[in-house]
Amino acid sequence: MLELAILGFLYDAPLHGYVLRRHIAALTGHVRPVAESTLYPAIKRLEKAGLLVRASEPGAVAAPRHVLRLTEEGGRELMRRLAEPAQREITDENHWFTLLAFLRHLADPAAQAAVLRRRLAFLEEPASFFYEGDRPLSAEELDDPFRRGVLTIARATSRAELAWLRDTLASLDRVGR
Template structure:
C-alpha cells in the first residue's frame, strides 16, 4: 500500500517528503499512520530503482526542500499496479481503498472496469468471520457482540455492492458509446 500511495500521489504532482507523508497519512492514517522509518526506506528503494527522482528547491524558511518527482518508469510501475492489482489489493478493504484513490489515473476505462469487476466478484462471495470445526458460522449463531461484526460488515458490503454495480454499469455504457464513435 505504501508504494502504491507514493507512486499515486507523485503521479498527481511533485511533492516534498513531508507533504507526501501528510497525504499518505490522510489516506491511510486511520489504519496506521506512516512513519519516517517506513517512508524514507521506501522512497530510497524507489529512487534506486529509477521510479522517482529527488531535487532541491528553496524552502520557505531558507532551508532547501527535497522535492520528489515520478519518473516515466515510476508512472509505468504505477499503471501496472493499478491495471493488475494483486489479490490483497482486491480483498483487503484498506488496500482496496488505496487502489481506489488512484484508479482514476488508469487511462483506459476498460482497465478500470476490469479492476472494479474483480472487486464486485469478491464482494458477492459469501463470507463469515467465525468458524466451528471448519463450518462457517452465521450471524444468528453468535453472541450479540459478534453479531455486531456481521451487521456492520453486511451494511458495508451492501453499500459497496450497490456503488460497484452503478459505477461498472456507467463505465460499460461509456465504453460502448466510445466504441460507436
C-alpha cells in the same frame, strides 16, 4: 500500499517528502498511521528502482527539501500496480481503499472496470468470519454480541459496496460503448 500511495500522489504533481507525508496521513493516517522512518526509506527504494527522481531545492521555510518527481518508468509502474493488483490489494480493505483513491489515473474505463470486477467477484464469494464446520454462520445464529457485531458491520459494508460497484460498473460500461 505505501508505495502505491507515493506513486499515486506524485503522478498528480511533484511533491517533497514532508508534504507527501501529510497527504498520506490525510488519506490513511486516521486508520493506519505511517511513520516517517517508513516513508523516507520507501522513497529511497523507489528512487533506487528508477521510479522517481529527487531534486534538491532551497527550503521555502526551513531546511532544504527534496522535490520528488515520477519518472516515465514510475508512471508505467503505477499503471501496472493499478491494473494488475495483487490479491491482497483486492481483499484487504485498507489496500483496496488506497487503490481506489488512485484508480482514476488508469485512463482506460475497461481496465478500471476489470479491477472493480475482481473486487465484485471477491465480495460475491460466500465468506464469513465464523463457521460451524464448513458452514458459514450468520449474525442471527451467534450468541456472542461482539461477533454478531462483526457480521452486522461486514454485511452493511458489503451491501453498500456491492450497490456502488454495480452502479459504477454500469456507468463505466456506458462510457466504454
